[in-house]
Amino acid sequence: MLSRRAVITGALAASAGLRTIAQAQNPPAGGPNGNATPRTILQLQRRNIVVNGKTASVYGIRQPDGTFGITTDVGKRFRVRVENGIDEPSLIHWHGMTPPWQQDGVPGISGPPIPPGGTADYDFPLRFGGTFWMHSHQGLQEQLLMAAPLIIHDQRDRADQQEIVVMLADFSFTPPDQIFADLRKRSAMSQIAGASPRMATMTGMAQNGADAARDLNDVKYDAFLANYRTLADPEVVKVEPGGQLLLRIINASSMTNFHIELGQLRGTLIAVDGFPILPLDIRLALPRVSAAYPILALVEGERRQTGIVLAAGPAEIARVAEMAERPSPALTLDFERGLRAAKPLRPRKPDRVHTINLTGDMMRYIWSINNIVWNKDVPPLPIAAGERVELVMINRTGMSHPMHLHGHQFQVVEIDGKRFPGAVRDVVLVPPGRRVVVVFDANNPGLWAFHCHLLYHLDAGMFTTLRYV
Numbered sequence: 001m002l003s004r005r006a007v008i009t010g011a012l013a014a015s016a017g018l019r020t021i022a023q024a025q026n027p028p029a030g031g032p033n034g035n036a037t038p039r040t041i042l043q044l045q046r047r048n049i050v051v052n053g054k055t056a057s058v059y060g061i062r063q064p065d066g067t068f069g070i071t072t073d074v075g076k077r078f079r080v081r082v083e084n085g086i087d088e089p090s091l092i093h094w095h096g097m098t099p100p101w102q103q104d105g106v107p108g109i110s111g112p113p114i115p116p117g118g119t120a121d122y123d124f125p126l127r128f129g130g131t132f133w134m135h136s137h138q139g140l141q142e143q144l145l146m147a148a149p150l151i152i153h154d155q156r157d158r159a160d161q162q163e164i165v166v167m168l169a170d171f172s173f174t175p176p177d178q179i180f181a182d183l184r185k186r187s188a189m190s191q192i193a194g195a196s197p198r199m200a201t202m203t204g205m206a207q208n209g210a211d212a213a214r215d216l217n218d219v220k221y222d223a224f225l226a227n228y229r230t231l232a233d234p235e236v237v238k239v240e241p242g243g244q245l246l247l248r249i250i251n252a253s254s255m256t257n258f259h260i261e262l263g264q265l266r267g268t269l270i271a272v273d274g275f276p277i278l279p280l281d282i283r284l285a286l287p288r289v290s291a292a293y294p295i296l297a298l299v300e301g302e303r304r305q306t307g308i309v310l311a312a313g314p315a316e317i318a319r320v321a322e323m324a325e326r327p328s329p330a331l332t333l334d335f336e337r338g339l340r341a342a343k344p345l346r347p348r349k350p351d352r353v354h355t356i357n358l359t360g361d362m363m364r365y366i367w368s369i370n371n372i373v374w375n376k377d378v379p380p381l382p383i384a385a386g387e388r389v390e391l392v393m394i395n396r397t398g399m400s401h402p403m404h405l406h407g408h409q410f411q412v413v414e415i416d417g418k419r420f421p422g423a424v425r426d427v428v429l430v431p432p433g434r435r436v437v438v439v440f441d442a443n444n445p446g447l448w449a450f451h452c453h454l455l456y457h458l459d460a461g462m463f464t465t466l467r468y469v
């Protein structure tokens with residue numbers, strides 16, 4: 001199964017680059033050119049898209065020429081001016097980047113949001129390449145698609161390959177505030193409906209069959225998008241039969257994990273969260289015959305799917321159903337366990353260990369870390385510059401939590417007591433009842449966010465900070 005299917009965890013963050021066979025892309029530009037890098041303007045906009053035949057007003061992050069997000073090169077500087085063209089405050093987080101902490105884009109942590117009509121400037125060196133993304137960290141704007149690709153070419157990118165960016169999203173016609181209110185209301189009602197107090201704790205939820213689906217996906221979405229489109233009207237990308245392809249898949253969903261299904265194609269996974277891993281048995285090869293190949297993203301635990309279609313040569317594009325034949329399985333750590341960092345962190349004893357209990361109360365839809373619901377008076381986790389820090393994450397709830405650390409790359413070093421030199425990344429999924437240990441070096445002083453990347457969990461309080469100078 002792994003030979004045909006890669007897994008994307010983390011409504012957020014998981015970006016998997018699948019190197020394959022096909023072509024055409026600019027070679028990465030040469031060395032650092034410092035302040036010579038021209039400034040890129042990114043405009044935060046309201047715009048309309050059509051989903052399921054209905055017009056929806058969503059957000060977008062675009063350059064003046066209409067380009068979504070940024071494609072740039074390692075060694076350049078990230079010189080960006082964000083112009084806030086929407087009618088509420090906003091702030092954009094550069095997901096997976098390691099900027100100075102004041103440029104990290106988390107309102108109230110990195111700095112104040114940008115008021116309507118205001119601008120903010122960013123300027124920091126790009127020291128590594130990969131597939132990343134940017135998204136609003138203000139309120140629930142991410143649910144309204146305030147997100148865009150952030151692609152940094154490096155020496156891994158070959159001149160003879162065609163790059164295809166696929167950005168996935170979950171979509172609802174219901175306003176995000178309403179979705180959040182409904183989650184809280186539904187939780188309260190299921191409590192009244194007679195769940196025993198014991199079942200009311202998150203730990204009990206997973207065993208309750210009726211709630212099993214809910215534990216995987218607690219928001220009912222109207223559509224799942226790949227590059228803003230559904231499979232009823234998918235993006236069709238022209239490719240060459242026998243060509244080299246690099247698929248850059250970004251899961252920009254607020255709440256949804258996906259399995260990636262390559263169909264008849266075979267892919268080789270080369271990176272997660274932008275950072276290289278040793279290849280797994282996942283190759284993506286474009287055969288030399290003309291044909292259409294759907295690249296699908298299956299919603300975890302559901303039959304629904306989204307995706308794009310690769311059209312190799314003159315091929316008939318058949319309609320791909322929006323429903324798979326059977327529900328996809330829940331994500332496990334099997335995939336994570338098989339990842340190995342191409343460049344692991346230097347082995348070293350941790351100077352400090354923090355235990356991070358992922359906690360919550362599903363009945364009240366409250367989520368927390370070490371039973372503390374985030375508020376601005378919560379003290380940051382103490383660490384000191386130069387330390388090797390170990391974070392021991394234990395999920396005491398009935399839902400998976402993709403945990404994201406800002407401003408650093410961590411390495412996965414343990415799953416349920418078994419040590420291994422796992423992937424270097426910035427998000428890792430912690431399924432119910434599981435223990436995942438990551439390590440990182442405190443090499444980027446400041447005040448940093450550490451949180452579950454599921455938007456409504458984050459908003460409900462599964463968030464904390466760490467600080468060092």
Ligand SMILES: [Cu+2]
Pocket residue numbers: 367400401402452453454457458462
């Ligand atoms: Cu969560």
